Amino acid sequence: MKIFRNRFVWVAVILLAVSAGAAVLANSGGSEAKPADVRGQILAKMRSTLEQVDPGQHNHAGHQATAAESSVVCGVHVYGYEPADATAVASVRTVYGFHLCGVAEARRPWDVAVKLAGPLIMDMSADPPGIQVVEATADTMYIDRLKEMFPPSYAELAQKEALPGPEMSELRRRYDDAAGL
16 A cells, blocks of 8 residues: 555656646746737727727717717727737837727617727827728728728738627627616
């Protein structure tokens, strides 16, 4: 019996040493520190920037919401950013992405909410970040304007991709909470 107990003790010691070594390597990333989740931080910055806009500024189709009676709830998707090799949000100058925002008013369901959506460019070097949305002009059609504003690879994505399923689900959940549904 004593022999088995000693083997189990040694097995436990070996397993503990291996798992501790793996944890140290995972936390250190080998010889250099693991970079922060830049894309996740950009998503959070985009969302908070868009949601801080006064709902009254989201005046759409004659809708006259005020900050006291509504709030803006947004979902975002990042197509890419420049410089592409940035390892910190502070290094990011420009973000190319998509936004879908709803003006959440008390007891107003998502299906009839005022919404703003489309590709956007966010200037992260400004404080607060600058936002440009793609809009057609008197001289330029929407798709041509998109191609003028976005680098080709991101313009192609903007023609195909909106919000990913999980982001859309989270947006709807957050909207329902804000509208008291």
